[in-house]
Amino acid sequence: MSRQRLVVIGNGMAGARTVEEILDRGGDFAITMFGDEPYGNYNRIMLSNLLAGVEDEAGIFLNDLAWYADNDITLHAGARVERIDRRSRTVIAADGTVTPYDKLIIATGSSAWVPPISNISGPENGFREGVFAFRTLDDTRGMIRYARDHERAVVIGGGLLGLEAARGLQNHLGDVTLVHALGHLMNMQLDERAGTMLKDSVEGRLGIRVLVDAMTTEILGEDRVEGVRLADGTVLECGLVVLAAGIQPNAGIARDCGLPVDRGIVVDDRMLVSGEDDIYAVGECAEHRGELYGLVAPLWEQAKVLADHITGRDPRAAYTGSKVSTKLKVAGVDVASMGLSAPESDDDEVIVYTDPKRGVHKQLIVRDGVLVGATLVGDNSRAAELIRVFDRGEALPEDRSALIFNIGASTGETPVAELPDDTQVCNCNGVTKADICAVVHDGCKTVSGVMEKTRAGKGCGTCKPLVQRIVEWAAGGEAEEDPAASWYVPGVPMPKAELMAAIRKYGLRSVSSVFDKLVPGGEHDAKSKMGLASLLKMMWADQYVDERDARFINDRVHGNIQKDGTFSVIPQIKGGVTTPAELKRIAEVAEKYQVPMVKLTGGQRIGLLGIPKEQLPAIWADLDMPSGYAYAKSFRTVKTCVGSEFCRFGLGDSTGLGVAVEERYQGLETPGKLKLAVTGCPRNCAEAYCKDVGVVAIGAGKWEIYVGGAAGAHIRKGDLLATAESAEEVLRLTGRFLQYYRENANWLERTYAWVPRVGIEKIRAVVVDDAEGIAEALDAAMEASVQAYQDPWKERAEPATPGQFRTSLPLTALPRVPVRS
Amino acid sequence: MTAPTQTASTDDTTRKAPAMTIAPIERTVLGPVDEIPFGEGRTYAVGDRMIAVFRLRDGALRAVSAVCPHKGGPLADGQIDNEIVLCPLHQNAFDLATGCSRSGLPSLDSYRVWAEDGQVVLGG
Numbered sequence: 001m002s003r004q005r006l007v008v009i010g011n012g013m014a015g016a017r018t019v020e021e022i023l024d025r026g027g028d029f030a031i032t033m034f035g036d037e038p039y040g041n042y043n044r045i046m047l048s049n050l051l052a053g054v055e056d057e058a059g060i061f062l063n064d065l066a067w068y069a070d071n072d073i074t075l076h077a078g079a080r081v082e083r084i085d086r087r088s089r090t091v092i093a094a095d096g097t098v099t100p101y102d103k104l105i106i107a108t109g110s111s112a113w114v115p116p117i118s119n120i121s122g123p124e125n126g127f128r129e130g131v132f133a134f135r136t137l138d139d140t141r142g143m144i145r146y147a148r149d150h151e152r153a154v155v156i157g158g159g160l161l162g163l164e165a166a167r168g169l170q171n172h173l174g175d176v177t178l179v180h181a182l183g184h185l186m187n188m189q190l191d192e193r194a195g196t197m198l199k200d201s202v203e204g205r206l207g208i209r210v211l212v213d214a215m216t217t218e219i220l221g222e223d224r225v226e227g228v229r230l231a232d233g234t235v236l237e238c239g240l241v242v243l244a245a246g247i248q249p250n251a252g253i254a255r256d257c258g259l260p261v262d263r264g265i266v267v268d269d270r271m272l273v274s275g276e277d278d279i280y281a282v283g284e285c286a287e288h289r290g291e292l293y294g295l296v297a298p299l300w301e302q303a304k305v306l307a308d309h310i311t312g313r314d315p316r317a318a319y320t321g322s323k324v325s326t327k328l329k330v331a332g333v334d335v336a337s338m339g340l341s342a343p344e345s346d347d348d349e350v351i352v353y354t355d356p357k358r359g360v361h362k363q364l365i366v367r368d369g370v371l372v373g374a375t376l377v378g379d380n381s382r383a384a385e386l387i388r389v390f391d392r393g394e395a396l397p398e399d400r401s402a403l404i405f406n407i408g409a410s411t412g413e414t415p416v417a418e419l420p421d422d423t424q425v426c427n428c429n430g431v432t433k434a435d436i437c438a439v440v441h442d443g444c445k446t447v448s449g450v451m452e453k454t455r456a457g458k459g460c461g462t463c464k465p466l467v468q469r470i471v472e473w474a475a476g477g478e479a480e481e482d483p484a485a486s487w488y489v490p491g492v493p494m495p496k497a498e499l500m501a502a503i504r505k506y507g508l509r510s511v512s513s514v515f516d517k518l519v520p521g522g523e524h525d526a527k528s529k530m531g532l533a534s535l536l537k538m539m540w541a542d543q544y545v546d547e548r549d550a551r552f553i554n555d556r557v558h559g560n561i562q563k564d565g566t567f568s569v570i571p572q573i574k575g576g577v578t579t580p581a582e583l584k585r586i587a588e589v590a591e592k593y594q595v596p597m598v599k600l601t602g603g604q605r606i607g608l609l610g611i612p613k614e615q616l617p618a619i620w621a622d623l624d625m626p627s628g629y630a631y632a633k634s635f636r637t638v639k640t641c642v643g644s645e646f647c648r649f650g651l652g653d654s655t656g657l658g659v660a661v662e663e664r665y666q667g668l669e670t671p672g673k674l675k676l677a678v679t680g681c682p683r684n685c686a687e688a689y690c691k692d693v694g695v696v697a698i699g700a701g702k703w704e705i706y707v708g709g710a711a712g713a714h715i716r717k718g719d720l721l722a723t724a725e726s727a728e729e730v731l732r733l734t735g736r737f738l739q740y741y742r743e744n745a746n747w748l749e750r751t752y753a754w755v756p757r758v759g760i761e762k763i764r765a766v767v768v769d770d771a772e773g774i775a776e777a778l779d780a781a782m783e784a785s786v787q788a789y790q791d792p793w794k795e796r797a798e799p800a801t802p803g804q805f806r807t808s809l810p811l812t813a814l815p816r817v818p819v820r821s
Numbered sequence: 822m823t824a825p826t827q828t829a830s831t832d833d834t835t836r837k838a839p840a841m842t843i844a845p846i847e848r849t850v851l852g853p854v855d856e857i858p859f860g861e862g863r864t865y866a867v868g869d870r871m872i873a874v875f876r877l878r879d880g881a882l883r884a885v886s887a888v889c890p891h892k893g894g895p896l897a898d899g900q901i902d903n904e905i906v907l908c909p910l911h912q913n914a915f916d917l918a919t920g921c922s923r924s925g926l927p928s929l930d931s932y933r934v935w936a937e938d939g940q941v942v943l944g945g
C-alpha cells in the first residue's frame with residue numbers, strides 16, 4: 001500500500017508542532033503543508049520581542065525552510081487554502097493546486113477580532129493603511145516601518161496582546177496610548193484590583209497612557225489615519241492604530257465545507273473534528289469541550305494527543321482540556337494568573353496581599369483546601385510554585401502566607417533536587433524537569449543543546465535560568481559549555497587561554513592582526529574589537545599596537561557617552577580625598593563651561609555631566625586633574641573611609657592605603673570594571689565587603705582582603721582571600737590577584753562571577769601560596785602594566801586621530817538632557 | 822538551525838525586503854578622505870541631512886544616515902567592521918552597505934559614496 005497522504009492546513013505553531021510530533025512517532029505519511037504566510041514556522045510569541053527590538057527576525061524561526069525539505073514535507077508557503085472539498089477529499093489552494101488527502105489536519109489559528117469601528121477597513125480586503133493587527137511577522141514589520149514616520153500611536157485593546165503591542169511600539173515612537181473598552185486591563189485574567197495595579201505600573205513606569213472604559217467608535221482621517229474617536233466624543237490624535245481587541249478562530253473554510261463549527265471547529269477528545277474519521281483540528285482554531293485556547297501551552301498537549309492517535313501509537317490517547325496558567329512579563333511587568341480571578345461563592349477563601357507602593361498585588365482563591373485561582377502582579381517569584389500546586393491540586397500549608405511570601409528561603413528558589421520530576425519547567429513548550437534530565441542523560445550536556453532538543457526556553461524565555469540549573473544538576477556538575485559560549489569574544493573561535501597562546505606564538509600586537517591571523521576567512525568583527533583591544537593591551541603593555549578603531553567611543557575620547565551623545569567628565573580623586581584648591585578648579589570649570597550637572601558620584605568623586613565632545617580637551621586642560629577612568633572596562637575607584645586618622649574606631653589608615661592602591665593600579669584595563677574600597681574597621685563605612693577587592697583594617701597593622709564582592713546589579717559578599725600583615729602586603733597581593741584575574745577572566749566577567757567560578761581556594765592557592773609557581777610572573781606582568789600607565793587626559797594638545805573630538809551629532813535630534821539651574 | 826531569510830519565493834523577497842535602497846542625493850564633495858581614520862566614522866551635514874561616512878580598514882567608504890533610529894544615537898561614534906556599524910548607545914547593528922537593521926529596527930538611509938582625488942564624494 002502506498003503511503004497515506006496527510007495534508008495540513010496552517011503552518012503556524014500548532015500545525016508545525018503537530019507534524020513534528022507525528023515525525024517523532026515515526027509516522028509514515030506523504031505530508032503536504034499549506035501556510036498563508038510566506039515563511040517557515042516561526043515563534044509567534046516572539047513577535048512581541050521583535051517589536052520591542054530585543055530579538056531579531058532570524059532568532060524567532062522554529063522551522064526554517066530546510067527543515068521541511070529535510071523531512072520530505074512539501075510546503076506551499078504563501079498559499080492560502082480556499083476550500084476543502086470533502087467529497088473528492090481534496091483541498092484547493094490559492095496557488096491553483098488541488099491536493100488530495102487521506103488525512104487532513106486543520107490548524108488555521110485565529111485572526112484579530114474586529115469590533116464595530118467605522119472607517120477601519122481599507123479599499124480592498126483588510127484594514128486601511130495605518131491600521132494594523134498584531135498577529136503575523138508581516139504585521140509586525142509593517143508596524144515597525146510605519147512607526148518610523150509617525151509620532152503617536154493608539155492601541156485598541158487592553159489584554160495581553162494590546163499591552164505587548166504598546167510596550168513594543170514605545171520603542172519606536174514617543175507617544176503611545178492604550179484604549180481599553182472595559183473597566184480594567186487584562187480583564188480575562190485579572191480582577192479589578194490587579195488590573196488597576198497593572199495600569200498604574202504601565203503608566204507610571206513605562207509612560208504608556210491608559211484609558212479604560214473607553215470604546216473606540218471611529219478611525220479619523222481621509223487618506224491617512226489622523227486619530228481615533230471614542231464613544232464619549234474624545235479624539236485622540238495619532239498616525240498609527242493597532243487593533244488588539246481580541247481574537248477569533250479561523251474557522252471559515254471548515255464551516256464552508258459543512259464541518260461542525262460553533263465558536264471554533266468542534267473537536268472530540270482525540271482532536272478529530274466531531275463526527276469525522278479523517279479530519280482533525282488543532283490549536284487556536286479548535287473548540288474542545290466548549291473551550292477555545294489562546295495560549296501555546298494547551299496546543300502542545302493537543303498536538304501530542306493528535307499525533308498519538310493519527311499514527312496509531314496510542315489510539316486511546318485523550319485530550320481532556322488544559323488548566324490554563326500564565327506566567328508572563330506583560331509590558332515589562334510580571335503577571336501570573338491561573339484558574340479563577342474572583343471567588344465564586346462565600347465559601348471560597350480569599351487571601352490578598354497588596355503593596356501599592358511597589359506595585360505588587362497577590363491574590364489566592366482557595367476552595368476546600370485546594371488552590372483554585374491565583375493572580376500575581378509585580379512579583380512572580382512564587383509563580384512557579386503556585387502553578388505547580390494549582391496544576392496538581394496539592395494540599396496547601398496551613399499557613400497560607402508561605403504561599404505568597406518567600407519566608408525562610410532568601411532566594412525563593414526551590415533546589416533542583418527537590419523539584420518533582422513532572423514539574424513543568426517551560427510553560428510555553430510544555431517541557432518538564434524529567435524531559436530535560438532525559439536529554440542530559442542521553443549525553444547532551446550543553447544548555448543550548450538541551451534547549452534545542454527539548455525546546456525548553458524557546459518560548460518567552462523566562463525559564464532559561466531554571467533550565468540552566470537543571471542541566472547543571474542533571475549533568476552532576478559536568479555540564480558542558482557551548483563551544484561558542486567559551487570563546488573570549490564572539491568573532492574569534494577560541495577560549496581565552498588558547499587565544500592568548502596563539503597571540504603570543506604569532507606575536508600579534510594589534511586587533512586587526514588577530515582577526516587576519518586567527519579567524520578562518522579573516523573576517524573582522526565589530527563586536528569583538530573592544531574585548532581584543534583590552535586583552536592585547538594587558539598582554540603587551542607598552543608594546544601594544546593601538547589601532548584607535550578597535551576602541552569603543554568611550555575609550556577613544558576618554559569619557560562615558562550619555563543618552564544624548566554628550567560625555568561625562570569624572571576626574572580622579574584618589575580614595576575620595578580632595579583639596580580646597582581642587583574643588584575650586586572643578587567649580588570654576590563647571591561655571592566656565594556651564595556644565596549641565598555637577599554631581600557627587602557613587603564612587604566618592606565629582607562628576608561633570610553633559611559635556612559635548614568638542615569641549616573635552618579644553619575642560620581637561622582647565623581641570624588639570626588625571627582621568628578617573630569612569631568610562632572604561634578598567635580599574636575605576638578606591639573608596640575609603642576616614643579611618644584611624646580621624647575616626648574614633650579606626651584600626652588602620654584606610655585613606656592612606658586606599659590612595660596608595662589607586663595610585664598604583666590606576667587605569668589598568670581589565671576584563672570587567674574594578675571597584676575597590678579600603679575601610680578602617682569592620683563597621684565597613686567604605687563598603688569594602690562588597691567590592692571587587694575590599695580591604696578591611698582589623699588592628700595590629702593587619703588587613704583582611706576580600707575579593708569578588710558586589711553591590712551593583714548583583715549583590716555578593718566578597719570571599720576572604722588573605723589577612724595581610726602590612727599595607728605593603730596588601731598592595732602586593734592586590735596586584736597579584738588583579739593580574740591573575742586579568743589573565744583568566746572572560747571578557748566582561750566581573751570578579752563577582754569569576755571568583756565563584758574559579759573558586760576562592762584555587763585563587764588563594766595561586767595568589768597567596770604560589771601553588772603554581774607563577775607568582776613572580778604575575779607580579780612582573782603587573783609591574784609592566786603599572787609602568788605603562790599614562791593619563792589619557794594628557795592627550796589633549798593634539799588629537800590622536802583626525803577629528804577625534806569632532807561632534808558626531810545633530811544635537812537637536814536627540815533627547816536633550818535637562819539642564820539644572 | 823535558523824536561516825536569516827525565510828522567504829519562500831523570490832517574488833516575495835523582493836517585495837518585502839528590497840535588496841538595497843540607495844537614497845538619492847546630489848553629488849557633494851565632503852572633504853579629504855584623510856579626515857576619516859581607518860575603521861572609524863565622521864558625521865557630515867549635507868543640506869539638512871546628517872550623514873555618517875565610514876572608512877573601512879580596507880579603504881572602502883560607506884555612508885548612511887548619522888542618527889540611530891532607536892534612540893538617536895550618534896552612529897559615527899560606533900564601532901564597525903567591514904559589514905556593520907554598532908550604535909554606541911545600545912549596540913544595535915546596522916548593515917553599512919544597505920542601511921538595514923540587524924535587529925528589527927527601521928533601516929538607515931544609505932548613500933553612494935566613493936573617494937576621488939583624495940576627496941570623499943557623496944551621491945551623484
Ligand code: SRM
Binds near residue numbers: 560562568713
Ligand atoms: C556616575 C555614577 C552614578 C552616580 O551618579 O553616582 C555611575 C554611572 C554609571 N554607571 Fe555605575 N555609576 C557610579 C557608581 C556605581 C557603583 C557604586 C560604586 O562604585 O561603589 C556601582 C555598584 C558597584 C559595582 O559596580 O560593583 C555601579 C554599578 C554599575 C553597573 C552594574 C555593574 C554590575 O555588573 O553589577 C553598571 C552596568 C554595567 O557595568 O554594565 C553601571 C554603569 C554605569 C554607567 C557607566 C552606564 C553607562 O554605560 O552609560 C553610568 C554612566 C553615567 C554617565 O552618564 O556617565 N554601574 N555604579 C557613579 C560613578 C562612580 C565613579 O565615580 O566612578
Ligand SMILES: Cc1cc2nc3c(=O)[nH]c(=O)nc-3n(C[C@H](O)[C@H](O)[C@H](O)COP(=O)(O)OP(=O)(O)OC[C@H]3O[C@@H](n4cnc5c(N)ncnc54)[C@H](O)[C@@H]3O)c2cc1C
Binds near residue numbers: 015048079080161428
Ligand atoms: C504577538 C503575540 C504574542 C503572543 N504571546 C504569547 C505568550 O507569551 N504566551 C502564549 O502562550 N501565547 C502567546 N501568543 C499566542 C500564541 O502565539 C498562539 O496561541 C499560537 O500561535 C497559536 O497557534 P496556532 O497554530 O493555532 O495558530 P497560528 O500560530 O496563528 O498559526 C496558524 C497559521 O495558519 C495560517 N492559516 C490560516 N488560515 C489558513 C488557510 N486557509 N490556508 C493556509 N494557511 C492558513 C496562518 O497564516 C498561520 O500562519 C501570542 C500571540 C501573539 C500574536
Ligand code: SF4
Ligand atoms: S544606576 Fe547607574 S546605570 Fe542606572 S541610571 Fe543610574 S547611573 Fe545610569
Ligand code: FES
Binds near residue numbers: 891894908
Ligand atoms: S540609540 Fe542606537 S541603539 Fe539605542
